[in-house]
Amino acid sequence: MSKIDYEKIGFKAGLEIHQQLNTGKLFCSCPGVLRSDRALFEVKRKLHLVKGESGEVDVAAKYQHMEDKEFIYEAYDTTCLVELDEEPPHEINKDALFVALQISELLHCKIIPITQVMRKTVIDGSNTSGFQRSLMYARDGYIETSLGKVRIDSLYLEEDSARPIERNEKFTRYRLDRLGIPLVEITTKPDLKNAAHVKEAALIIGDILRSCNVRRGIGTIRQDLNISIKGANRVEIKGFQDPKIMEETVNLEISRQQMYLELKDLKFKENKTVDVTNIISPKLDWMKKQIDSGAKFIAFKLNGFNGKLGKVDGKPYWLGKEIAGLCKTRGFGGIIHSDEDLEKYKFDNDEIEKLKEVLDMKKDDAFLMLLGKKEKIESLLRELVFLFLSKLKFGNPSEVRNCLVDGTTEFSRPMPGSARMYPETDLELLHIHRDLINEVKKNLPKLRSELEEDLKKQALREDQIKILVNDLDLFKLYSSLHRDYNNSMLIANMLIDYPKDFSSRYNMDLEKIYSILNEDVLAFILEKVNSKEVEVVDVKGILEKIVKGEDLENAVKVEKLDLGEIEGFVVKLLKEKPGLRPNAYMGLVMKEFGGKVQPSEVMGIITKLI
Incomplete structure (x- = not known):
């Protein structure tokens, strides 16, 4: 374009x-x-x-x-x-x-x-x-x-x-x-x-x-x-x-409206409709089924429309497509017109020539044909299609259209007018008092962009920030806990990473996990962390035990191992898997003992023994 x-x-x-x-x-x-x-x-x-x-x-x-x-x-x-x-x-x-x-x-x-x-x-x-x-x-x-x-x-x-x-x-x-x-x-x-x-x-x-x-x-x-x-x-x-x-939708709609401006000189004359079922023989199965159920081929002439109905190379809209969109709102699959490739319908040339003769078409004329119940077609033409064609001299119709996934649009209904409004008689006038407005002004939220900046300053990851700003309830919970305990990374993990891991591991619904790990539970554990009764490294294990059904008081009682046992395990690892990097040994030890030991203590033992 x-x-x-x-x-x-x-x-x-x-x-x-x-x-x-x-x-x-x-x-x-x-x-x-x-x-x-x-x-x-x-x-x-x-x-x-x-x-x-x-x-x-x-x-x-x-x-x-x-x-x-x-x-x-x-x-x-x-x-x-x-x-x-x-x-x-x-x-x-x-x-x-x-x-x-x-x-x-x-x-x-x-x-x-x-x-x-x-x-x-x-x-x-x-x-x-x-x-x-x-x-x-x-x-x-x-x-x-x-x-x-x-x-x-x-x-x-x-x-x-x-x-x-x-x-x-x-x-x-x-x-x-x-x-x-x-x-x-x-x-x-x-x-x-x-x-x-x-x-x-x-x-x-x-x-x-x-x-x-x-x-x-x-x-x-x-x-x-x-x-x-x-x-x-x-x-x-x-x-x-x-x-x-x-942007694509905007530009395509501009193209569509420009198409109508190019058609303003067309003068529509309403010609009589003709039943041409005795001329056109259906070759396709879907046509045969409709004819067998009583459908008719109804056609009419469009004076001076030859070459105006068909598709133009590189253009997403054409007049025939616009008319077909109108017809689809009444249950018709589309239209047949003289500017399209009629071979796809397997019509004989003799049939088409006979059709043109019956409609008394001249060189500059076109035809439009529909297949369906005759009375339904007559109603469609009278109420929609003829009205649409008669207004081409005014440009594109003022209408409501639906946006499609490719950026194009299709007809939905005519544009509503002001005649659709009238007062609600079951409700009194609404008074919005100054006191309420002042209360609103005192409680204005920060914009999403401002929240993102605040969370970045608190050293959260991009994915955690995205989740929090998209979930207002979760963000409020995060803000409440952060205000009282000021440990942004741990709180974000407790609200986002750990529940997500538990949900995947135990096939539990996240909503259920959040109902178990509510604000009171999280605040209790953070209080224990602040008072040094619980180590940060133990928090995930405690939450996991609570999710699995253990009561809060027992869950926070973390069993700590004797460092001699850890040292013995490291000595054994060094003999069985010599030559690994310290971080690799660290991972193997933490996998074995989980939250029962501090990572810093494990690294100290590994560094000493290597």
């Missing part, structure tokens, strides 16, 4: 970042626990359209409603009537609000003292109520980047959606465990200047979020990119969170 002059093409981009908070659910008392076991029961629902605050029906909601799906919800003993929309929402979770306010302070935002919880229309089934509760609580912030400030437009605190488990044409199955987990949505202004700048800003905001009490792991953070160039329409790219492909 040639170098892009971002300023010349009028590049504009902004980020939307959705981060789960590590608290209970936002509007009920349920824990935010994701389940994989069998549900206690399930509920089936269908959702219906509702007008927004402006009195209009949102275009994205209208699109979802046309799919006419049933929704199945799996419920557990960790979900309640609020998630099922059988009970009004409770008061907002104060822990979630506190974390959200910390994030706003770190982003230099202005907090809104009185705010209204809103309902955002969502009828893809991911919310049982048909809407998502959301409140704007801060705005007008910024982050510092290498290319200057990037402005933060707004911060929202909202509830996450239900988790999709299974999808098909007739229904979608959701799990209610995720519904209601608090999310903070961060929206930047379109201040990002190029692909590298987009990535830089995303990483800076991610660093700020990870310094707070947020959830970690796959699915806990979701990033979207809003992007456009001069003359094109804004596109929202969902699932834009892999730093490795961020």
Whole structure:
């Protein structure tokens, strides 16, 4: 791909970042626990359209409603009537609000003292109520980047959606465990200047979020990119969170929007569709199966589109692919068009010529053909494809697209509008008092980059630092123990290296090991180390005995060997394995006697006898 002059093409981009908070659910008392076991029961629902605050029906909601799906919800003993929309929402979770306010302070935002919880229309089934509760609580912030400030437009605190488990044409199955987990949505202004700048800003905001009490792991953070160039329409790219492909995705989307600008002169005329099943004979097995089940070949002419539908060398997007993406959302595998290699379908030339004749095609015309139930194809063309083609004169559609692993994107749904928002009538206005804001300011966490620097100064290894900054609970435990006992390397080993070794050796879950080696146990042992009742070299052996079931008092009673016995063993080693280096002898002695002897004492004996 040639170098892009971002300023010349009028590049504009902004980020939307959705981060789960590590608290209970936002509007009920349920824990935010994701389940994989069998549900206690399930509920089936269908959702219906509702007008927004402006009195209009949102275009994205209208699109979802046309799919006419049933929704199945799996419920557990960790979900309640609020998630099922059988009970009004409770008061907002104060822990979630506190974390959200910390994030706003770190982003230099202005907090809104009185705010209204809103309902955002969502009828893809991911919310049982048909809407998502959301409140704007801060705005007008910024982050510092290498290319200057990037402005933060707004911060929202909202509830996450239900988790999709299974999808098909007739229904979608959701799990209610995720519904209601608090999310903070961060929206930047379109201040990002190029692909590298987009990535830089995303990483800076991610660093700020990870310094707070947020959830970690796959699915806990979701990033979207809003992007456009001069003359094109804004596109929202969902699932834009892999730093490795961020720049590639930006540049490929620029290429896609430029393709549409080159197609602006095309004038679409809606021609009648023709059933050509009696002309086209299926040669491939998948086609034969569909025809046998009642499917039809439906074709129509595109005036002046010859050469405009097919793939262009070196380009990741082409018009035929874009139309196929629309069709896939309605269950079609793709489309057949006149600009592609029709030999792969094993159609005869005579069939294609007859098809063109029936469609009354001229030299500059193209055709598009679909295989499926006739009424389903007619609905698809009327509601999506013809509308799409009629708007080519305006450039690329303003739509939501999903990011794929190769950096390309695919159509998801139309861009939602403002008509999807209306006030939540079951909750009072939220007052964010000055006392709470002052308390938040007193308890701002350090940024991840600052924590890393602090831990480096404490002589920890890079891998230990990475684990601690990625696990807030473990870091808090480390900080608490380090504050009281000031032995960074030993504490890091007790929290990271030793449990990892025990887990591997005894095939034990790390969580179980951490529940055994809790803060009280570790503090007790560190106290013994400080008072010289326990040697540092003995700590791992003591922890191992505790993990294996020995009580704490007995575990710290370490049996020490007589140095004469050690000396005798070394003499025997020197005779059996002469010529080894001192460190090699040291390893053999420690393997034999473990934590029953100090390494310094062993090395003294070896040095004396060699």
